[in-house]
Amino acid sequence: MSARLSSARTRAALRTSARVSTELLLIFVLLAVALWLLGRMWSVVWPVAIALLLTTLTWPSARFLRRHGWPPALAASVVTVAFLLTAVGVVALIAVPMSSQTDELTDGVVEGIERLRDWAAGPPLNIGDAQITSAVDTAMARVQDSVGSMVSTVATGVSAVVNGLITAILAVFLMFFFLKDGPRFxxxxxxxxxxxxxxxxxxxxxxxxxxxxxxxxxxxxxxxxxxxxxxxxxxxxxxxxxxxxxxxxxxxxxxxxxxxxxxxxxxxxxxxxxxxxxxxxxxxxxxxxxxxxxxxxxxxxxxxxxxxxxxxxxxxxxxxxxxxxxxxxxxxxxxxxxxxxxxxxxxxxxxxxxxxxxxxxxx
Known part of the structure; x- marks a missing residue:
């Protein structure tokens, strides 16, 4: 009797384990399919994700304007324009001072390279000019041998920049619509x-x-x-x-x-x-x-x-x-x-x- 009970419990445990394993396998398959679909639709999902993050950052301002009687379209437009102006201002705040000191920075880079060269020529490295020249010639030869790969890399980089600009523009437009119609969703x-x-x-x-x-x-x-x-x-x-x-x-x-x-x-x-x-x-x-x-x-x-x-x-x-x-x-x-x-x-x-x-x- 004990053996029969033990055998019945074993079969029941195996059936339960098989059922749970099947359910887990089904869940993993569904997750894999979902991730595959997400990858196929990534060109749309990525701008939406960026737009949602930008909307959470700008929504308090839009909500404040809407609570004070502004129409949704006007509030969304003002907040979107203000966000773009802020982004442009941040870029200008970084770029303008650096561009005004371009000559000074260029001279400094040249001077820094000369300092590194003098330091390398002294102890403990004692690297002479001939060795440095040989290393530069070797590097130039490798660059010339890999021109094709460099061109493809540059092309890929340009494509990435273009895709990034398209994504940014689409995200800004989506942010406007999220700010305008978000509460209706x-x-x-x-x-x-x-x-x-x-x-x-x-x-x-x-x-x-x-x-x-x-x-x-x-x-x-x-x-x-x-x-x-x-x-x-x-x-x-x-x-x-x-x-x-x-x-x-x-x-x-x-x-x-x-x-x-x-x-x-x-x-x-x-x-x-x-x-x-x-x-x-x-x-x-x-x-x-x-x-x-x-x-x-x-x-x-x-x-x-x-x-x-x-x-x-x-x-x-x-x-x-x-x-x-x-x-x-x-x-x-x-x-x-x-x-x-x-x-x-x-x-x-x-x-x-x-x-x-x-x-x-x-x-």
């Missing part, structure tokens, strides 16, 4: 969905919108902290173009990894050509320290409070997003993880409410 969605979905989906969408807004605000705060600390260090060292470099640091905070590397490279280069190698190394140390504080302290703490995610989850999400989709993955990893948490928390709350209802009925 949830009521329209409620009317289109049947039954329970007409309540659940709009509720999840509203929570997701709040989460995206929290992400953008926290990212702006992290960028502000980076700009203040790095700008303060540059000002103390007497490095020129402190304000443009601080603005560049703030803007680049919205592009993880690549943005920080680019802003840091520009700051170190300007410190090298204007103040010398010692100050450039100090600037590099400041940037490394600030970036470490940002990545391991500021960003996880601020975003974990604003998004309701643990700091470790944010770090793992950024790492996973970067490994799967590069820079774009690191940019979208945190908001995607936060939206997944929103859906999970809503489903858990609903299941908890339904679990309590039968218990109350039995009482």
């Amino acid at each position: 949830l009521p329209w969605l409620t009317r289109q969905l049947p039954g329970r979905l007409s309540t659940d989906v709009p509720a999840v969408a509203a929570r997701g919108w709040e989460t995206l807004g929290s992400f953008v605000r926290s990212q702006a705060l992290v960028g502000l902290l980076d700009a203040v600390f790095i700008g303060l260090g540059l000002w103390i060292l007497g490095v020129p173009l402190v304000l443009p470099l601080a603005v560049l640091t703030f803007v680049s905070a919205f592009v993880p990894i690549v943005g920080a590397l680019f802003a840091g490279f520009v700051a170190v280069l300007i410190a090298l050509v204007s103040n010398g190698l010692t100050d450039a190394l100090i600037v590099l140390a400041i940037i490394v320290v600030v970036q470490q504080l940002e990545g391991n302290v500021f960003q996880p703490m601020i975003q974990s409070r604003g998004l309701g995610l643990h700091a470790a989850v944010i770090l793992l999400a950024v790492t996973l997003g970067g490994s799967l989709a590069g820079v774009v993955g690191t940019l979208l990893a945190v908001p995607v993880a936060a939206l997944i948490a929103v859906v999970w928390n809503y489903v858990r709350d609903q299941l908890g409410d339904h679990a309590e209802e039968p218990a109350a009925a039995d009482a």
Whole structure:
């Protein structure tokens, strides 16, 4: 009898395991299909994602105007134009001071190269002019041999720039329509969905919108902290173009990894050509320290409070997003993880409410 019971339990456990495995396999297949469809529609999904992030940044201004009697189209137009003017102003704030000192920076670059050459010629390297000339000739020969690959690389870069401009223009137009017609979306969605979905989906969408807004605000705060600390260090060292470099640091905070590397490279280069190698190394140390504080302290703490995610989850999400989709993955990893948490928390709350209802009925 015991053997029969044990055999029956084993068969039941195997059937349960097989059913669960089949369900999990089906879920993975559906996820793979969804990711494949997302990749096929990426040219549309990417501008929409950028537009949503920009809308969360500009919506408070549009909401303020709408609450004071402005028509939705006028409020959206004013906010969109103000955003474009601000973006152009930021670019001008960075470009104009740098262009006005182009000659000084060029002379500094030449002088810096000469200093590096003199340093390399002395101890302990003792690299002579003949060795440097030979190395330059070898590099030029390699460049000439790889002209074809360089041309294709340049063509790819030009194509990427063009696609980036098209994406930016489309995102701005979508931002205008989101600002203008955004409040109508949830009521329209409620009317289109049947039954329970007409309540659940709009509720999840509203929570997701709040989460995206929290992400953008926290990212702006992290960028502000980076700009203040790095700008303060540059000002103390007497490095020129402190304000443009601080603005560049703030803007680049919205592009993880690549943005920080680019802003840091520009700051170190300007410190090298204007103040010398010692100050450039100090600037590099400041940037490394600030970036470490940002990545391991500021960003996880601020975003974990604003998004309701643990700091470790944010770090793992950024790492996973970067490994799967590069820079774009690191940019979208945190908001995607936060939206997944929103859906999970809503489903858990609903299941908890339904679990309590039968218990109350039995009482």
